[in-house]
Amino acid sequence: MRIPSVNELKEKFSKLYPNYPISYFTEPSRRVAQIIREKWQKKELQKLEESYLENLMKEVFKKYETPSLKRVINATGVVIHTNLGRAPLCKKAIEEITKVAKYYSNLEFDLKEGKRGSRYVHVEEILKEITQAESALIVNNNAAAVLISLNTLAYGKEVIVSRGELVEIGGSFRIPEVMKWAGCILKEVGTTNKTHLSDYENAINENTALLLKVHKSNFEIIGFAKEVSVEDLVTLGKKFGLPVMKDLGSGCFIDFSKYGLKKEPTVQEVLKAGVDIVTFSGDKLLGGPQAGIILGKKEFIEKIRKNPLNRALRIDKLTLAGLEATLRLYRDENLALEHIPVLKMILTPKEILKKRAKYLLKKLRKLKLKEFNFEVIETINKTGGGALPTLDLISYAVAVKSPLSPQNLQKILRENEPPIITRIEEERLLIDVRCLFDEDYKEIISAFEKFGNDKKYTS
Ligand SMILES: *Cc1c(COP(=O)(O)O)cnc(C)c1O
Numbered sequence: 001m002r003i004p005s006v007n008e009l010k011e012k013f014s015k016l017y018p019n020y021p022i023s024y025f026t027e028p029s030r031r032v033a034q035i036i037r038e039k040w041q042k043k044e045l046q047k048l049e050e051s052y053l054e055n056l057m058k059e060v061f062k063k064y065e066t067p068s069l070k071r072v073i074n075a076t077g078v079v080i081h082t083n084l085g086r087a088p089l090c091k092k093a094i095e096e097i098t099k100v101a102k103y104y105s106n107l108e109f110d111l112k113e114g115k116r117g118s119r120y121v122h123v124e125e126i127l128k129e130i131t132q133a134e135s136a137l138i139v140n141n142n143a144a145a146v147l148i149s150l151n152t153l154a155y156g157k158e159v160i161v162s163r164g165e166l167v168e169i170g171g172s173f174r175i176p177e178v179m180k181w182a183g184c185i186l187k188e189v190g191t192t193n194k195t196h197l198s199d200y201e202n203a204i205n206e207n208t209a210l211l212l213k214v215h216k217s218n219f220e221i222i223g224f225a226k227e228v229s230v231e232d233l234v235t236l237g238k239k240f241g242l243p244v245m246k247d248l249g250s251g252c253f254i255d256f257s258k259y260g261l262k263k264e265p266t267v268q269e270v271l272k273a274g275v276d277i278v279t280f281s282g283d284k285l286l287g288g289p290q291a292g293i294i295l296g297k298k299e300f301i302e303k304i305r306k307n308p309l310n311r312a313l314r315i316d317k318l319t320l321a322g323l324e325a326t327l328r329l330y331r332d333e334n335l336a337l338e339h340i341p342v343l344k345m346i347l348t349p350k351e352i353l354k355k356r357a358k359y360l361l362k363k364l365r366k367l368k369l370k371e372f373n374f375e376v377i378e379t380i381n382k383t384g385g386g387a388l389p390t391l392d393l394i395s396y397a398v399a400v401k402s403p404l405s406p407q408n409l410q411k412i413l414r415e416n417e418p419p420i421i422t423r424i425e426e427e428r429l430l431i432d433v434r435c436l437f438d439e440d441y442k443e444i445i446s447a448f449e450k451f452g453n454d455k456k457y458t459s
Contacts, residue, residue: 001040001045001046001047001048002048003033003036003037003040003048004032004033004036004048004053005033006026006029006030006033007029009025009028009029009032009033009057010022010025010026010029012053012054012057013025013028013029013057013061016054016057016058016061017061027064028057028060028061028064031060031064032053032056032057032060035056035060036048036053036056066417070418070419071418072084072418072419072420072421073418073419073420073421073436073440073443073444074421074435074436075397075420075421075422075423075430075431075432075433075435075436075440075444076421076422076423076432076435077379077381077395077397077423077430077432077433077434077435078381078382078383078384078435079342079345079346079381079383079384079434079435080250080283080284080285080342080383080384080387081384081435082170082384084421086283086284086290087283087284087286087287087288087289087341087342088341088342088437089287089288089289089322089326089341090287090325090326090329090339090340090341091339092325092326092328092329092339093288093289093321093322093323093325093326094322095325096321096322096324096325097289097318097321097322097325099321100317100318100320100321101317101318101321105317105321107119107122107317107320119314119315119317119320120136120137120138120305122320122324123136123138123320123323123324123327124136124137126324126327126328126331127293127295127327129331130253130268130327130330130331131253131267131268131271131295132268132271132272133271133278133295133296134296134297134298134301135295135296135297135298135301135302136293136294136295136301137293137294137301137304137305137310138282138291138292138293138294138315138319138320138323139291139292139294139310139313139314139315140290140291140292140313140314140315141281141282141283141290141291141292142247142249142279142280142281142282142292142293143169143173143178143292144292144313145247145279145280145292145293145294146178146182146247146279146292147178147181147182147309147313148182148294148304148307148309148310148313149245149277149279149294149300149304150178150179150182150184150210150212150245151182151183151184151307151309152300152303152304152307152309153209153210153243153245153277153300153303153304154182154184154209154210155182155183155184156183156184156185157184157185157207157208157209157210158184158185158186158187158203158205158207158208158209158210159179159184159185159186159187159208159209159210159211159212160187160189160200160203160204160208160210160211160212161175161179161186161187161188161189161212161213161214162188162189162190162195162199162200162213162227162228163188163189163190163191163192163195164190164191164192164193164194164195164216164221164225164227165195165212165213165214165215165216165227166186166188166214167214167216167217167218167219169217169218169249170218175214175247184209184210185207187203187208189202189203192221193221193223193224193225193226194224194225194226194227195226195227195228196226196228197228197232197233197236199228200228200233200236201236204240204242208240208242209242209243210242210243210244210245211233211236211237211242211243211244211245212244212245212246212247213228213230213233213244213245213246213247213275214246214247214249215246215247215248215249215250215265216389217249217250217387217389218389219389220389220390222390229273230244230246230265230270230273230274230275231273231274233275234273234274234275237276238274243276243277243297243300244274244275244276244277245275245276245277245278245279245296246270246275246277246278246279247278247279247280248265248267248270248278248279248280249280249281249284249387250264250280250281250284250285250286250387251266251267251278251279251280251281251284251285251286251293252264252266252267252284252285252286252387253266253267253268253286253330253336254266254285254330254333254336254337254343256346256388259347261346261347261388261391261393262388262390262391264285264387264388267280267295271295271296275296276296276297276300277294277295277296277297277300277301277304278294278295278296279292279293279294279295280292280293281293282319282323282326284387285342285343285346285383285387286326286342287326287336287340287341287342287343288322288323288326288327289318289319289322289323289326290319291315291319291323292313326340345434345435346383346393348434350394350395350396353394353395353396353433353434354376354396356396356433356436357376357396357397357398357433358376359441360398360431360433360441360444360445361374361375361376361398363441363445364398364400364444364445364448367445367448367449367451367452368452368458369402369448369451369452369457369458370456370457370458371402371403371457372400372401372402372403372448372451372457373400373401373402374398374399374400375398375399376396376397376398376399377396377397377398377399377430378394378395378396379394379395379396379397379425379430379432380392380393380394380395381393381394381395381432381434393434395432395433395434396432396433397430397431397432397433398430398431398433399425399428399429399430400428400429400430400431401427401428401429402429402451403456403457406424406427406428406429407424409429410422410424410429413429413447416443416447418443420443420444420447431444
């Protein structure tokens with residue numbers, strides 16, 4: 001068998017897609033030739049039919065044209081899924097991002113004075129308004145916020161942290177390591193399950209620069225356990241003239257216990273307790289774009305702002321636009337609950353989730369796929385993203401049993417366009433409805449519809 005040359009394939013591609021310049025097809029042609037060569041070597045292909053070649057070329061080209069970073073459907077039920085991009089943004093944020101992306105903006109231009117301004121002013125006022133913080137600064141993400149705060153407040157000095165709070169957040173963020181790279185000396189106190197105020201007090205010496213509390217974002221210590229409250233730590237800090245910092249992780253402005261969920265400390269409460277610096281993420285429970293928010297006392301925030309690291313960790317204009325639009329919704333709690341997708345998804349009543357699952361069930365059963373069994377089941381979700389770790393949210397899913405193994409079915413759905421990300425429980429594939437957008441349903445249905453093209457699965 002003769003394998004077509006790259007030049008021949010380029011010509012063929014040109015005829016298939018006349019609107020593209022021929023140079024565009026060099027790489028797809030190489031890929032096609034490579035696939036044919038491999039298939040021929042493995043003896044999977046003896047003869048190259050024209051129709052086979054054309055289909056292969058179309059398939060390769062479609063893949064070549066699809067962006068690597070793309071929309072997926074989150075059917076896992078995990079609202080703040082770090083691997084799936086954490087928080088989907090609210091409509092207003094998307095609008096503002098689009099405007100700032102398309103046109104020039106006053107990013108660092110003071111329109112009143114007609115001279116250079118600061119990029120941070122755009123979110124500083126609104127953050128102060130919502131949280132009553134004295135001052136605010138935004139960096140690239142919360143890891144950066146912790147790093148720059150530690151580096152500014154305690155470079156070369158000791159930072160006291162409870163052993164129960166030396167946490168690892170997914171993706172290599174570990175407090176002892178961040179401490180090291182910030183140039184600080186970690187001073188561990190207490191034990192895994194219990195830390196007393198006296199443990200902190202006894203560890204204070206002339207080289208101590210900071211008292212740090214880290215929110216246990218993704219786990220809880222239950223049973224014989226004790227930790228020191230922020231309030232007590234603040235009192236201790238005052239006594240010794242030491243600043244107190246809290247890494248809140250997934251900071252939120254809304255008290256979820258009001259809505260029947262578990263209590264997570266809000267940003268406002270932590271500030272009210274008197275901490276000097278609080279850090280949290282923009283894209284966890286807050287529901288905005290990726291950002292690290294630093295709030296607190298003006299004297300410390302100003303120092304952090306002047307740290308040369310700030311230039312390396314600075315936030316870009318698109319994030320600023322999205323963050324400002326998201327923050328503005330928090331001026332009214334109901335507005336935030338109504339428009340911020342992450343909040344809406346966490347607080348959707350289970351009756352509504354059940355209704356949605358039943359709707360999906362009806363549509364899937366209508367496809368009449370042979371040997372596919374669909375049913376609605378109750379499931380338990382985690383919010384994800386290092387928030388509300390021990391909270392179980394009741395949700396609903398369509399459970400699928402099919403002639404395919406659940407792993408195989410999961411893979412086929414993952415390779416769908418758009419990919420559908422699911423989970424497997426008890427040998428069944430689950431399509432959880434909590435995080436589905438209205439427009440996701442038809443994609444899921446049409447992904448299953450494709451099984452209907454295979455005679456094996458039609459009755
Ligand atoms: C998530 C988290 C971080 C890291 O935040 P990113 O926004 O992912 O950089 C740091 N500390 C705590 C406690 C967290 O929960």
